[in-house]
Amino acid sequence: MSETRMRHAEVAIIGAGPAGMAAASRLAEAGERPVVFDLAQSPGGQIYRQLAAPQVGEAVMGADYLRGQALLTRFAHSRIDYRPGSRVWWAQREGQGTTLGVLASGKGELWQVRQLVVAGGAMERGWPFPGWQLPGVMQAGAGQILLKQGALVPEAPPVLVGTGPLLYLLAWQYLRAGCPPRLVLDAAPRSRYSALLRQPLGTWHARHYLLKGLRMLVALRRAGVTVKQGFDALEAEGEGHLEAVSYRLAGRWQRVETPLLLTHFGVVPEPQLGRGLGLGFAWHAGQQAFVPERDVDSLAAGPGLWLAGDGAGIGGAINAEREGHLAGLSILEAQGERVGEERASLRCARARDLDARKLLDALFRVPEGWLAAQPEKTLVCRCESVSLGEINAAMGQGAAGPGQLKAFTRCGMGPCQGRLCGESVSRLLASHQGASMNTVGYYRVRPPLHSITLGELAASPAPPSS
Amino acid sequence: MFKQLDSAASTGEVTIWLEGHSHRVPNTFSVAAALLWLEGAAGYRRHVDGSNRAPLCMMGVCHECLITVDGEPNRQGCLVPVAEGMRIERQWRAL
Known part of the structure; x- marks a missing residue:
């Protein structure tokens, strides 16, 4: 690996969806110049993807998509160090801050960040059924x-x-x-x-x-x-x-x-970054998903670390925007600004909205017993082509946890790094052992948090040894 | 498999080379979107177990869209935007 050359940022944000854009814009308006790392080539996240130059209009998409334009405009006109096409592949808490390994355009950088907002968003739940690996x-x-x-x-x-x-x-x-x-x-x-x-x-x-x-x-x-x-x-x-x-x-x-x-x-919080940072995750029975632990009001997950948006629990785009705004305010408050009134109204709207979503969670619950009822040929891990029958056999032979199942069957060892099968494997173990999802837990996530090539790794500065 | 709406906003186009054949594609497409538009899902990729695979998520999670771009194998096709002169090869032999 090449020589370590550390870059520094007072505030960095991972993700340029509604949460990340709102946090960055609010901080920039207060005179900060946050660094924003985002995987995509243009801001918006999944919900407002391509909205900076929309390919389809309101007549097809509906008003909710176009609604994001105000936030995009605000983001574009703020003083923000926006870095599209960035993969944060390594992250570690160090004392009062966080160190990030970032790859962009084939170049690796190390960043030391004092205040970090993680706004990585959600992903669609992997949900096995026979033939789900077929093209089409x-x-x-x-x-x-x-x-x-x-x-x-x-x-x-x-x-x-x-x-x-x-x-x-x-x-x-x-x-x-x-x-x-x-x-x-x-x-x-x-x-x-x-x-x-x-x-x-x-x-x-x-x-x-x-x-x-x-x-x-x-x-x-x-x-x-x-x-x-x-x-x-x-x-x-x-x-x-x-x-x-x-x-x-x-x-x-x-x-x-x-x-x-x-x-x-359904959608679930994207796990890699939070787990890579060593955050606690708990099974949320209402959302039927592992959700990272954070303070419900300040959104803090540790000193100098804030979680906002769907990556911290599913609340939708408007909630994500509010949480990004709130995370920005938490940082400004830590710097001595008075944010009381602005925050109070946001918190109130957020609480009301999240309360309403409980009914949606209940309405759209995925069937708990689905996976165990699938035929044995069903692929659970698509990357390594591990079937339900193989997982059942390994559990019968005594594989006691997600890590052992991985060692027994190779499930979760492919390029998606367990994102698509992790929840399924935990569900199967929980039902096999009669244990809770929290007792079973999840794969241990290690860097690289994204798939990167050996060449990219070699071109990256060496992370500080831990 | 997919068609473009007539009402699509007009954007620029780029020429990409898919296994030596040139195609004009809208410049907002990712490599995976271009492939699905030009050829459909059926011939996208062969998996290590010999089965046919194609993109599932289109947002960087599933890695089913792996493809060779400008000679570099196993790129995530859904995350790479098309570019003028880009050479794309599908991964038909199990790696």
Whole structure:
């Protein structure tokens, strides 16, 4: 490795989605010049991807996408050291700050940061079913990224399957683009929707979210799109690529031919950076996900470390923007500024919004027993092609934790570094042992936190030995 | 597999070379998006176990989009924007 040359920043932010942009903008307005590292080539995160030069307008995307333009403008006009295309592959807490290893345009740098805001966002949950590795099966988020990035829509009507707001949003956007899906399959049983009527208060608090969803559902039905609720098993079929989808509804298997299946089983915090930093993670029963631990008000996860946005727990884009703003205020307060009133109104709006989301979490719960009920041929780890049968066998032979399962089967050792199978492996162990997710825990995440080449590693400054 | 909407905002285009054949593609595309647009998912990549694979997440998580760009293998196609003169080879032999 090349000689260590440390760069310094008072404030750095990882991620340029709504949380990162809001934190950076607020800090810049107070005279700071934060450094912002982001994996993408332009700001916006996944939610506002390509919004700086939109490829599709409001007529297709809806108003929520265009809403991000105000934040993008604010970010673009602030004095910010914005570094797109940056991969933070190494991170370590040191005393009062954090040291980061960053790769950009093939060049490695080491940064020492006094105040760090981690706003790395969320990812789609890996959710195994037979055939999910076939070309032609993609996550719904991928479909939406193609739409935002290049105005790309499916040539033939796709099947959308899963549960969660994104499922209906994408179906509705495809409809508005003139390419309605052939079928929308929702894992949430119809009874869960009718149960809303028995929770009038919660329903009232979440009415904006629910009405948005209802309007989309009505538009889809009116356009003749078949929407079926309550499927409980799924299989993607095809030789070399997807040809058909089978699903079980009310005990009966049905089959539909399609070249494209878009799946969505919720979003979860992206784990690599937080785990790489050694943060505590706890299983959140409502969000059905491991969530990093932080102070709920200040958003601090340690001295000089703040977590904001969906990477710290799923709250959506508007909540992420508020949390970024709040993290910025926490840093300014630590520097002696008075932020009381500005913070109070943000906290109040945040609490109300997060309260409303509990109802959405309940409405779009993924079925807990899904994984154990899959056929043994189902791939759990796609990278290393480890099937459910192999994981079951290794657990039977005594693999006691995620780390041991990895050693027994190679699950989680491929290029995605366990992001897609980590939760599944923990779920299987928890159900096999009758233990809680917190007892089972998760893979131990070690650097590099991103896949990097040996050449890039060799060109990087050596991290300080620990 | 994917088509571009007529209403797409007009952007610049670049020429990329896919296995020696030139293609004009919008300059907002990632390498993975360009491949899905030009060729669909079926022929994207062969996995180490011999099965066919194609991008799943398009946001840097799944690593199913690995591809050779300008002679460098195993790049994440969804994170690399297309560029003028870029040479792209699909990874059809299991590595």
